[in-house]
Structures are given as structure tokens and as C-alpha cells.
Amino acid sequence: MGTDESATPIVRKVEELSNPDEHGSSLAPVQKREVVLRLEAESLDNMRKRATVRVDQPQGSTFEIICDEGPYLGGDDSAPPPLAYYSASIAFCLLTQLSRYASIKKLKISRLKLSQETRFSMEGSVLKGTLTGRGVEVITHLEIESEESEETIRKMIEVGENSCFIHQSIMHPVPSTIQAKFNGQSLGPA
Structure with a gap:
């Protein structure tokens, strides 16, 4: 934890990835589909946590999301x-x-x-x-x-x-x- 974690953006896109063949597919009148998301999360300093969320199905982008808690739980209130x-x-x-x-x-x-x-x-x-x-x-x-x-x-x-x-x-x-x-x-x- 040698970097200043509080300077990290709350939400940022890590990887742009989508399948053009799937664009607009959820707007079809009839569907049978499954949505799959994969996530890895870890604790940072105090009550801050970081999650990396990837949309696997349909193929989508990966985002990094930071959360924190308010002072009532020992957090810094630096993120939702x-x-x-x-x-x-x-x-x-x-x-x-x-x-x-x-x-x-x-x-x-x-x-x-x-x-x-x-x-x-x-x-x-x-x-x-x-x-x-x-x-x-x-x-x-x-x-x-x-x-x-x-x-x-x-x-x-x-x-x-x-x-x-x-x-x-x-x-x-x-x-x-x-x-x-x-x-x-x-x-x-x-």
C-alpha cells in the first residue's frame, strides 16, 4: 500500500471490450439470455475497498470501483x-x-x-x-x-x-x- 489510495478515481474504466455482434441485442423483442459478471475485490487502507468488475456475458468492459465507509465506521468518507x-x-x-x-x-x-x-x-x-x-x-x-x-x-x-x-x-x-x-x-x- 505504498501509493496514496485516496487519489485513485472512484470509478474508472480499466479495459474497453465489447462484442459488436452483441450491440443492441438486449433490445430484441424476445430473449433468452444470461448475464454474467465477474468481480475481484480487496481491502485497501482503513475502510476503503477496490473492486474490479468485468462483464463476461454479454461481453463488456471492465471497471474498477472504489468504496469507503463514513467516519461512523472508521472510514474516510472518500467514496460511496x-x-x-x-x-x-x-x-x-x-x-x-x-x-x-x-x-x-x-x-x-x-x-x-x-x-x-x-x-x-x-x-x-x-x-x-x-x-x-x-x-x-x-x-x-x-x-x-x-x-x-x-x-x-x-x-x-x-x-x-x-x-x-x-x-x-x-x-x-x-x-x-x-x-x-x-x-x-x-x-x-x-
Whole structure:
């Protein structure tokens, strides 16, 4: 850690890589696809962390993202905390799916804005090993201005929510596995 990590940009593109054959493919009216992302993350100084995120499928670019915590957790508040990225990803994913639907259906949308409140809770003791965190609630408010009918907009919202990977991961939790190595050896389940 000999460099000044706080001077590192919060988000930067590391590698430009996309497949021209896949450009616009997610705008096809009918799809069957899987999105795969690969990520490596490491702790830096204090509470700063760095992740390198690569979009494997469809083939996309690689970005480096920095996060930090506020002083309440011993951080320097030099970048958004992990929960801010998580909250933003919920909003970005939903907006992507709504915009995608509007584009495919050629809807006339003059404004599409989202505000969101994401709530989490934590309780227990670090010292006793009983500390647990959980998501409590995500409240999303959409502002849509359009010449389209109310029925059309309702359908756009329904399809947007149903096709938003992150909303669906919240509503239908996906399996999560942690596999660890300790001093180079595989660490079995806790």
C-alpha cells in the first residue's frame, strides 16, 4: 500500500471490450439470455475497498470501483459506501428495464425519474458473534411523463419490475455461497 489510495478515481474504466455482434441485442423483442459478471475485490487502507468488475456475458468492459465507509465506521468518507452502490444498482437496473421496454415498444416517454428509499437494519453483538444485518425495505417512487395511456404505462412498470434482475433477486432471493481459503488452504463451512 505504498501509493496514496485516496487519489485513485472512484470509478474508472480499466479495459474497453465489447462484442459488436452483441450491440443492441438486449433490445430484441424476445430473449433468452444470461448475464454474467465477474468481480475481484480487496481491502485497501482503513475502510476503503477496490473492486474490479468485468462483464463476461454479454461481453463488456471492465471497471474498477472504489468504496469507503463514513467516519461512523472508521472510514474516510472518500467514496460511496457499499450500500450506496447496492441502492443505486436497484434503481439503475429498474430504469434500464423501463427504458428498454419503452424503446422496444417505441413508447413516447418524455420523463422517467426514480426516487428510492432503501432501508437496512443490524442487531446483535460483534463480540458475541451474534451480529446480523438484513434488508428491511425498498420503496421506489417513479415519475413518468408520457403521451401513452395509463394501461400502457402500468404494463411498462410491470414488465420493468419483472425483468429487473436486482428487484427479482430481492423478491426471490438467490443462493449465495462463500468459499474461503485460509493461509492457502480451503476453509470448510463455518
